[in-house]
Amino acid sequence: xxxxxxxxWAAVAVLGAYCLGGIALNHGEPINSIWLVVAAACTxxxxxRFYAKFIAARVMALNDKRATPAERLRDGLDFEPTNKxxxxxxxxxxxxxxxxxxxxxxxxxxxxxxxTLWIIIGAVLGGAVQDFVILFASMRRDGKSLGxxxxxxxxxxxxxxxxxxxxxxxxxxxxxxxxVVVNALKGSPWGTFTIAxxxxxxxxxxxxxxxxxxxxxxxxSLMGVVLVIASIFGGQWVSESATWAPWFTFGAIGxxxxxxxYGYFASALPVWLFLxxxxxLCTFIKLGxxxxxxxxxxxxxxxxxxPAFTRFTDGTGPIFAGKIFPFCFITIACGAVSGFxxxxxxxxTPKMIxxxxxxxxxxxxxxxxxSFVAIMAMIAACMLQPxxxxxxxxPAGVVGATPAAAVATxxxxxxxxxxxxxxxxxxxVGEQTLFYRTGGAPSLALGMAAIFxxxxxxxxxxxxxxxxxxxxxxxxxxxxxxxxxxxGRFMLVDLTAQFSTAAARKMTGLVGVNVVSVVVCAAWGYxxxxxxxxPLGGINSLWPLFGISNQLLASVAxxxxxxxxxxxxxxxxxxxxxxxLVWLLAATFTAGWQKIFASEPALGFLxxxxxxxxxxxxxxxxxxxxxxxxxxxxxxVTGIFLILVATILVDSLRAWIGILRGTRDxxxxxxxxVSSELQPEEV
Amino acid sequence: xxxxxxxxxxVMALLRExxxxxxxxxxxxxxxxxxxxxxxxxxxxxHLQAKYTRAKCC
Numbered sequence: 118x119x120x121x122x123x124x125x126w127a128a129v130a131v132l133g134a135y136c137l138g139g140i141a142l143n144h145g146e147p148i149n150s151i152w153l154v155v156a157a158a159c160t161x162x163x164x165x166r167f168y169a170k171f172i173a174a175r176v177m178a179l180n181d182k183r184a185t186p187a188e189r190l191r192d193g194l195d196f197e198p199t200n201k202x203x204x205x206x207x208x209x210x211x212x213x214x215x216x217x218x219x220x221x222x223x224x225x226x227x228x229x230x231x232x233t234l235w236i237i238i239g240a241v242l243g244g245a246v247q248d249f250v251i252l253f254a255s256m257r258r259d260g261k262s263l264g265x266x267x268x269x270x271x272x273x274x275x276x277x278x279x280x281x282x283x284x285x286x287x288x289x290x291x292x293x294x295x296x297v298v299v300n301a302l303k304g305s306p307w308g309t310f311t312i313a314x315x316x317x318x319x320x321x322x323x324x325x326x327x328x329x330x331x332x333x334x335x336x337x338s339l340m341g342v343v344l345v346i347a348s349i350f351g352g353q354w355v356s357e358s359a360t361w362a363p364w365f366t367f368g369a370i371g372x373x374x375x376x377x378x379y380g381y382f383a384s385a386l387p388v389w390l391f392l393x394x395x396x397x398l399c400t401f402i403k404l405g406x407x408x409x410x411x412x413x414x415x416x417x418x419x420x421x422x423x424p425a426f427t428r429f430t431d432g433t434g435p436i437f438a439g440k441i442f443p444f445c446f447i448t449i450a451c452g453a454v455s456g457f458x459x460x461x462x463x464x465x466t467p468k469m470i471x472x473x474x475x476x477x478x479x480x481x482x483x484x485x486x487x488s489f490v491a492i493m494a495m496i497a498a499c500m501l502q503p504x505x506x507x508x509x510x511x512p513a514g515v516v517g518a519t520p521a522a523a524v525a526t527x528x529x530x531x532x533x534x535x536x537x538x539x540x541x542x543x544x545x546v547g548e549q550t551l552f553y554r555t556g557g558a559p560s561l562a563l564g565m566a567a568i569f570x571x572x573x574x575x576x577x578x579x580x581x582x583x584x585x586x587x588x589x590x591x592x593x594x595x596x597x598x599x600x601x602x603x604x605g606r607f608m609l610v611d612l613t614a615q616f617s618t619a620a621a622r623k624m625t626g627l628v629g630v631n632v633v634s635v636v637v638c639a640a641w642g643y644x645x646x647x648x649x650x651x652p653l654g655g656i657n658s659l660w661p662l663f664g665i666s667n668q669l670l671a672s673v674a675x676x677x678x679x680x681x682x683x684x685x686x687x688x689x690x691x692x693x694x695x696x697x698l699v700w701l702l703a704a705t706f707t708a709g710w711q712k713i714f715a716s717e718p719a720l721g722f723l724x725x726x727x728x729x730x731x732x733x734x735x736x737x738x739x740x741x742x743x744x745x746x747x748x749x750x751x752x753x754v755t756g757i758f759l760i761l762v763a764t765i766l767v768d769s770l771r772a773w774i775g776i777l778r779g780t781r782d783x784x785x786x787x788x789x790x791v792s793s794e795l796q797p798e799e800v
Numbered sequence: 801x802x803x804x805x806x807x808x809x810x811v812m813a814l815l816r817e818x819x820x821x822x823x824x825x826x827x828x829x830x831x832x833x834x835x836x837x838x839x840x841x842x843x844x845x846x847h848l849q850a851k852y853t854r855a856k857c858c
Binding site: 192193194195197199200202203206207210211212213214215216283287290294326327328331332334335338388389392393397400401404450451455457458460461464465596597600601603604607663667 | 810813814815816817818819820821823824826827829830831835836837840841844845847848849850851852853854855856857858
């Protein structure tokens with residue numbers, strides 16, 4: 118039996134290596150997406166079976182005889198032993214945001230290969246390891262948060278810095294995902310109506326759950342899903358109505374203001390009325406769409422039209438500037454390595470683990486699942502004709518302000534596309550135009566729509582599926598904006614409490630809540646408007662900022678994880694977290710440095726500001742002064758991120774050297790061992 | 801057939817967990833209370849307030 122297992126695993130490893138080799142070496146003809154699926158699945162399987170098991174058994178020594186916080190601190194609310202597969206789904210639903218969908222679509226400008234390899238290898242050796250180790254660390258510390266663990270294991274500087282870093286990341290994250298929605302919905306009455314309709318639907322769900330059928334969340338969510346799908350058909354009718362279409366047709370600035378106002382109300386309204394029902398709706402649709410996309414890809418097995426590498430590996434990409442290293446590795450954060458996951462792994466999940474061994478499939482396995490979502494997004498983007506992909510994603514400031522100029526520029530790059538092609542495609546999906554829709558959401562929606570339409574229905578249902586995909590992405594993002602604005606409010610209160618408890622208390626009153634909500638909305642709203650006005654499309658400046666900040670948070674998590682491994686085993690197993698940490702620090706610090714100081718105006722914030730300043734001398738305009746200020750602000754924000762993480766790194770290095778020299782206490786701050794008394798039927 | 805039923809039960813359990821229906825049942829059991837509209841409102845206010853102070857992933 119053991120020999121058979123060895124043979125099977127050897128076959129899986131050989132098949133994975135063969136498929137990885139196949140996608141890496143095939144540079145000529147279009148390649149079938151099934152190669153990516155099999156390469157990813159086999160690599161994940163080998164990583165899960167051997168690498169993660171090694172970490173679980175040898176490094177963490179997971180012990181099912183040890184009671185977890187869910188058992189010891191069981192309160193029927195937060196702390197509750199939960200079936201591992203239910204917890205796996207719960208954890209996956211919590212970590213899967215829009216990041217793994219949008220990042221790979223943007224990184225496809227380099228071709229399918231760099232992003233795909235980073236998603237697969239990054240997840241197996243970096244992202245899943247980070248999630249797993251932090252989940253383990255939190256589980257052994259009564260479910261404490263990353264900040265608390267950092268304070269206890271590394272030092273107080275690390276803990277405070279982590280809090281500031283997370284707040285800043287949250288602001289950039291909300292701005293950039295709002296920009297994705299704005300670019301997807303501008304000039305689209307169909308999409309805008311559908312998304313607008315989800316708001317009264319969520320309010321109705323809140324009222325239904327509160328007064329009509331309290332507690333019947335599944336029943337209510339099912340009705341919500343039916344209403345949302347009905348709103349997609351309603352959106353089609355609106356877009357074809359000469360009377361109603363103008364009411365739902367907005368430009369980018371108008372939509373941005375609407376999203377900012379939405380963020381304020383959604384975060385300030387009672388949670389049960391709007392945010393919670395919307396979140397239920399979003400969670401179920403998200404899981405359903407991910408499942409359907411996976412089945413659709415296996416059924417359709419589309420060919421990838423984008424090449425393995427494009428000419429933009431030289432750093433001159435139209436969507437964002439910069440070479441593969443470091444920009445591919447910060448553009449794809451979620452899906453490969455995401456610092457944000459460390460917050461989830463040290464949040465709800467560790468409080469629900471019934472047995473220590475469950476941390477293995479939940480912590481490591483759920484990240485592999487998210488990585489697979491990123492692979493699906495990469496496939497959806499790369500199955501588009503390259504000319505179409507670049508026409509949809511490139512900003513007017515790069516390819517030209519008219520469709521004719523845009524197709525001429527893109528065709529000159531070697532990716533032929535015509536205005537007629539784009540007009541036909543736009544007509545097929547019920548849009549007036551698909552040019553200049555930077556942000557990734559529309560091109561992902563085009564790919565998803567093509568997969569779903571080819572699974573059944575053909576071109577006649579392309580419009581429905583396109584707007585279904587847009588609705589899915591926007592619903593998802595707007596729910597995160599509402600929740601994120603609210604969380605930002607609490608973080609600001611926490612941060613204030615570090616200096617003045619009285620001031621923090623004032624911020625929790627009725628007036629205080631509203632003022633703080635306005636401050637948080639204004640902060641991310643400023644960056645959103647900046648992105649909308651950016652002639653280079655906004656994504657060029659904001660997505661790298663988000664990627665850098667998210668990967669820097671991952672660096673913080675890996676610093677904490679390394680400290681814990683060092684305290685547990687000495688330097689023996691440090692390489693497990695130090696390897697990904699060194700890679701992330703190299704990528705993020707290089708990217709941060711280039712974004713601030715690179716001499717190319719498309720890449721460096723300061724070089725772009727200087728270029729605008731020179732232009733303003735010959736042609737003064739008020740808008741240019743704002744753009745210059747924004748570039749300098751972005752440079753400062755990037756610099757702050759780098760300084761914050763350098764602070765945590767130095768603090769960690771001091772701790773590591775102290776531990777290795779024996780001058781610092783190497784005791785770990787785990788909760789004491791208590792024998793588990795959980796019965797098998799309780800797990 | 802048994803496997804299919806077990807998969808269906810697991811999916812329903814996951815959906816109930818994601819919809820907080822399981823959390824509500826645990827709340828009722830922990831406090832020895834029966835379901836009522838007031839109890840749900842009391843639970844949802846406290847549970848959801850806590851749930852949405854935590855960061856959601858990107």
